Amino acid sequence: MSIGLFGRKVGMTQIFGPEGDRIPVTVVDAGPCTVVRVKTEDGVDGYNAIVVGYGDVKPKHVNKPKAGFFAKQGVEAKAHLREARLEAGDVALMEVGQEINVNLFSLGGFIDVIGTSIGRGFTGVIKRHNFNAPKATHGTHEKFRHGGSLGQNTTPGRVLKGKKMAGHYGNSRVTVQNLQVVGIEPEKNLLLIKGSVPGPNGRLIWMQKAVKG
Amino acid sequence: MNLVDYVEAQHERHDLPELRTGQTVRVYNRIIEGVKERVQVYEGTVLRVAGEGLKKTFTVRKLSHSVGVERIFPLHSPRLLKIEVMHQGYVRQARIYFLRDRVGKKAKLRRIDQR
Numbered sequence A: 001m002s003i004g005l006f007g008r009k010v011g012m013t014q015i016f017g018p019e020g021d022r023i024p025v026t027v028v029d030a031g032p033c034t035v036v037r038v039k040t041e042d043g044v045d046g047y048n049a050i051v052v053g054y055g056d057v058k059p060k061h062v063n064k065p066k067a068g069f070f071a072k073q074g075v076e077a078k079a080h081l082r083e084a085r086l087e088a089g090d091v092a093l094m095e096v097g098q099e100i101n102v103n104l105f106s107l108g109g110f111i112d113v114i115g116t117s118i119g120r121g122f123t124g125v126i127k128r129h130n131f132n133a134p135k136a137t138h139g140t141h142e143k144f145r146h147g148g149s150l151g152q153n154t155t156p157g158r159v160l161k162g163k164k165m166a167g168h169y170g171n172s173r174v175t176v177q178n179l180q181v182v183g184i185e186p187e188k189n190l191l192l193i194k195g196s197v198p199g200p201n202g203r204l205i206w207m208q209k210a211v212k213g
Numbered sequence B: 001m002n003l004v005d006y007v008e009a010q011h012e013r014h015d016l017p018e019l020r021t022g023q024t025v026r027v028y029n030r031i032i033e034g035v036k037e038r039v040q041v042y043e044g045t046v047l048r049v050a051g052e053g054l055k056k057t058f059t060v061r062k063l064s065h066s067v068g069v070e071r072i073f074p075l076h077s078p079r080l081l082k083i084e085v086m087h088q089g090y091v092r093q094a095r096i097y098f099l100r101d102r103v104g105k106k107a108k109l110r111r112i113d114q115r
Helices: A064-073 A088-092 A125-129 B003-011 B097-101
Strands: A004-016 A022-030 A033-039 A049-056 A078-085 A110-116 A121-123 A167-169 A173-185 A190-194 A204-209 B023-033 B036-050 B057-064 B067-074 B080-088
Touching: A004 A049, A004 A078, A004 B003, A022 A173, A022 A204, A022 B003, A033 A064, A033 A078, A078 A204, A125 A167, A190 B003, B036 B067, B036 B097
Parallel strands: none
Antiparallel strands: A004 A022, A004 A204, A022 A190, A033 A049, A049 A078, A110 A173, A110 A204, A121 A167, A173 A190, B023 B036, B023 B080, B036 B057, B057 B067
8 A cells, every 4th residue: 555645526527638639537626635643663553654634524523532533643633534554764754744635646647546436226137247138028027137047956956156146236445546647736636537436426535656557 | 616617617718619500610620640730621510519518519511422421529629720600500409410311402501691
């Protein structure tokens, strides 16, 4: 895990490249985040990391254990926290209260985005597992979106584990790797990411430098 | 201002004329062939204007060697050098797809300035 940034997905649009080519972009309201805590190998924690905080929260909505933690660190309470493991050298540059903003990323660089996908509730096999729908004509009755057979007969006499069936779909953690940054505006905390990002508009996302970049 | 609108406003072009269905337009389209660049002129009738903001596009239909050709241009594309509006045809629909089925004189729109 490397250092990253919280943000909110605002929506998608398209912009034009230098040749007039259309680039699909996701507009992200990214950061600014605060370093809430620094953990070091030599300290009580035994490893190098920082805790990144994002988003304002009313004091009455912070429970007492959390309020105690923030008070001890001497920073304002934040709505969202996340830990990022760092190298020893990088952690030495960090101090509590330091701001992290979109300047973390570079124009044209690649990032990974972690978010929660759109929740779809209890979903049938056609939407959830891309099954083909059975024929609606030629004598079909009462089975228009079913998944067909679940397996064989006496052998094995049971339904195999992992059989794709209807169930809860979406609202799960999704990572999209190697998305290109095509626009940065630090004054507006604005980040333009080429391609799509998990989740509906307004959802919290986490961005970090590409692991495979 | 919504951040998406803010991003779109940066790329929008305001130097082009307001397009409407039924107009006869001349589109000067820059075409890049390898290192060379040339301007292609495409003249026809605006069938429809679709989309909003930066995503707005318009469809232009013309007859090329008596074969109907339709091209969709992104309105805010930097490849468009300019657009000339020749004249406005009299239309009552926002999308004049009925022109596709018409041949010859019937495929012409009554010009609004000649009424």
